[in-house]
Amino acid sequence: MPADQTAPKERPRYFFDREIYAWVVLCVSLVLTVAFWSYANGAFKQRGQERFKYRIEKETATLVARMHAYQQVLLGARGLFAASDVVTPDEWHIYVSQLDLDENLPGILGTGFAAFVRPNEKDAHIRSMRASGHPAYDVVPAGDRDAYTPIAYLEPLNERNQRAVGYDMFSDPVRREAMERARDTGEAAMSARVTLVQETDVDVQPGFLIYLPVYRNHAPLTTMAERRAALLGFVYSPFRAHDLMRGIFASGNLDTEIELYDGPAQPENLLYSTIDTRRRPSYVIFNTAVIGGRLWTLRFESRPEYEAATTSVQPLMILFGGAALNFLLFVVMLTNARHIARMQAAARSITQSRDRYLNLVDNVPGTVFRAEPKLPRRFDHVSRNIATLTGEPAEAFLDDGMAFGHFIHADDLARVDATVRAALDRHEPYEMEYRIRQHDRTVRWVTERGRGVFDDKGRALWVDGVILDVTERKLAENALRDLAFYDPLTALPNRRLLDDRLRQAMLASERSKQRGAILFVDLDNFKAINDHFGHETGDLILCEVAHRLRESVREADTVARLGGDEFLVMLENLGTTDDGALERAQQIATKILTALDEPYVIAGQAHRSTPSIGITSFVGQAQNAGGLIREADQAMYDAKQAGRNTIRVFRGGSVREAE
Numbered sequence: 001m002p003a004d005q006t007a008p009k010e011r012p013r014y015f016f017d018r019e020i021y022a023w024v025v026l027c028v029s030l031v032l033t034v035a036f037w038s039y040a041n042g043a044f045k046q047r048g049q050e051r052f053k054y055r056i057e058k059e060t061a062t063l064v065a066r067m068h069a070y071q072q073v074l075l076g077a078r079g080l081f082a083a084s085d086v087v088t089p090d091e092w093h094i095y096v097s098q099l100d101l102d103e104n105l106p107g108i109l110g111t112g113f114a115a116f117v118r119p120n121e122k123d124a125h126i127r128s129m130r131a132s133g134h135p136a137y138d139v140v141p142a143g144d145r146d147a148y149t150p151i152a153y154l155e156p157l158n159e160r161n162q163r164a165v166g167y168d169m170f171s172d173p174v175r176r177e178a179m180e181r182a183r184d185t186g187e188a189a190m191s192a193r194v195t196l197v198q199e200t201d202v203d204v205q206p207g208f209l210i211y212l213p214v215y216r217n218h219a220p221l222t223t224m225a226e227r228r229a230a231l232l233g234f235v236y237s238p239f240r241a242h243d244l245m246r247g248i249f250a251s252g253n254l255d256t257e258i259e260l261y262d263g264p265a266q267p268e269n270l271l272y273s274t275i276d277t278r279r280r281p282s283y284v285i286f287n288t289a290v291i292g293g294r295l296w297t298l299r300f301e302s303r304p305e306y307e308a309a310t311t312s313v314q315p316l317m318i319l320f321g322g323a324a325l326n327f328l329l330f331v332v333m334l335t336n337a338r339h340i341a342r343m344q345a346a347a348r349s350i351t352q353s354r355d356r357y358l359n360l361v362d363n364v365p366g367t368v369f370r371a372e373p374k375l376p377r378r379f380d381h382v383s384r385n386i387a388t389l390t391g392e393p394a395e396a397f398l399d400d401g402m403a404f405g406h407f408i409h410a411d412d413l414a415r416v417d418a419t420v421r422a423a424l425d426r427h428e429p430y431e432m433e434y435r436i437r438q439h440d441r442t443v444r445w446v447t448e449r450g451r452g453v454f455d456d457k458g459r460a461l462w463v464d465g466v467i468l469d470v471t472e473r474k475l476a477e478n479a480l481r482d483l484a485f486y487d488p489l490t491a492l493p494n495r496r497l498l499d500d501r502l503r504q505a506m507l508a509s510e511r512s513k514q515r516g517a518i519l520f521v522d523l524d525n526f527k528a529i530n531d532h533f534g535h536e537t538g539d540l541i542l543c544e545v546a547h548r549l550r551e552s553v554r555e556a557d558t559v560a561r562l563g564g565d566e567f568l569v570m571l572e573n574l575g576t577t578d579d580g581a582l583e584r585a586q587q588i589a590t591k592i593l594t595a596l597d598e599p600y601v602i603a604g605q606a607h608r609s610t611p612s613i614g615i616t617s618f619v620g621q622a623q624n625a626g627g628l629i630r631e632a633d634q635a636m637y638d639a640k641q642a643g644r645n646t647i648r649v650f651r652g653g654s655v656r657e658a659e
Helices: 019-083 089-099 119-131 173-185 224-229 241-249 304-309 316-337 339-362 386-390 393-399 413-426 469-483 493-510 524-535 537-554 578-597 624-639
Strands: 111-116 153-154 207-215 231-240 256-261 270-273 284-293 295-302 369-370 379-382 430-437 443-454 460-467 515-524 558-561 566-571 599-603 606-607 611-618 648-651 654-657
Touching: 019 089, 019 207, 019 231, 019 241, 019 256, 019 284, 019 295, 019 304, 019 316, 089 111, 089 153, 111 469, 111 648, 119 413, 173 207, 173 231, 224 231, 231 241, 231 270, 241 256, 241 270, 241 537, 241 648, 284 606, 295 304, 339 558, 369 386, 379 393, 386 393, 413 430, 413 443, 413 460, 443 469, 493 558, 493 566, 515 537, 515 578, 515 624, 524 537, 524 606, 537 558, 537 566, 537 578, 566 578, 578 611, 611 624, 624 648, 624 654
Parallel strands: 611 648
Antiparallel strands: 111 153, 111 231, 207 231, 256 270, 256 295, 284 295, 369 379, 369 460, 430 443, 443 460, 515 566, 515 611, 558 566, 599 606, 648 654
């Protein structure tokens, strides 16, 4: 063999044989690693911001719902005055005590009535109150004013509330502004921040009051002047801001700190705060709510527990892992430049190993594990993604013997164990969904797929599988379920949810013998408004109709939209007699008739669309849901035939006029 053939051929010089290119590659790869780290860090912060925003929307909705519930109490109190020309202190005491506010709506300081007294009526008012059981009653502060609104009734009449009886709230400009706004609009009005008369020298808190005007029965109330002339007084409730808000926000809130301001977020407007010490939070969001005509500003900031739960080590893993890989690549390239022949094989091996590792990580998302086949499910192997899933590092499960079964939700633990055992008995793979509770008590949904590993005798040695976090999918499924049962325009229950509630009401009526009623409400001349002024105006009117319907019925009643301009109201617990149930249903229908007869002001223009209402009653399951709706629909149709804007009742197989 020729000598030149036995000698190794000289390897040609390649581009990366020079050391300068190793430095170039190191710099570029470090820049890319920092860019990837920045992107991942921003993505996790964005996800945390979105989750935080979702949480504060729920907190705001909880506050608004609770304050609306308090306004409903005042509406009921005004209804008491509407039902009786004179409400005595005993009747007021009985009414408020039956509400059981401490149990049903904790946080309210009391419910009272302040009479509107003109100067020439002041002495007679004082004599009347003293004669009714308040011998020391007087209007305070003393002095002559153009009008007085002394507190006449206030329940519960405890030691704190007794301090307020006789206090003329018109004497305070802040309270008077809210009362005059309620008087002129006929709606609930909330005052600005005040110090309540009930406060003592201990634990003084900011407070506010909600007023609802009470007018003389049967007096015209169309204009502001008529409402002022017909004013009898105000039903109202005082609130101590700290006590109220602790009852609303303090139930298990581990994610957010809350500051509530009456108006702009300024220190002098602060009503309530859960912040003990100032820090620089990761997430701060402002939200607003209009309650009783007052603008409240809510400032939410994240708590350390939430920030820890939404912080991931993945961006740091990218940064430090990428940097380590970059320096490793640099060393490889630098060594390759000096020892090309020896390092080529090593470089190929490293590249192949790296590619296999990256492919494995890219194609196996979630947490890969090998676990014992029975509870408490200790791991023989688990991937590092277990830290994201549970909040505990993989070492805690492998080195310290922590069991994964301790993280499975207690309500799902037996089902998980039974599913795995059944699959192992059949030598089949399994797939299941269940909940886990992280170390910070946050509940997450996961799906687990696994397969048993058996010895030669068929006994289960291990379970190999993967666990994926599916919480976001579960939230999306819940959102889709809500869309399936509620009307997207008015947010009222749709026909599907109505049918379910109606069947439940009929089943409850079968047991209790309490009668219920169906009110079929159809708007008169709505199509003409829709065609002439456009669908946008029509949609706004439909939303206002939904609001007025909800305001006209009890909180436990159901208001649904069947479609178009057709609405249905389901009333429950109307009594055990058909006559009594129909009488109460007709009273509510009359209230609805009055509410919907008011004009709808859209873009400065008033529109009128009166309702035609059909009523039918039910008890038990003698009639099916569809038949009840058809009876109410037939009565509504007769109301339209009778000239619209009226009520008809389906009874005894025929339609009759409302009594």
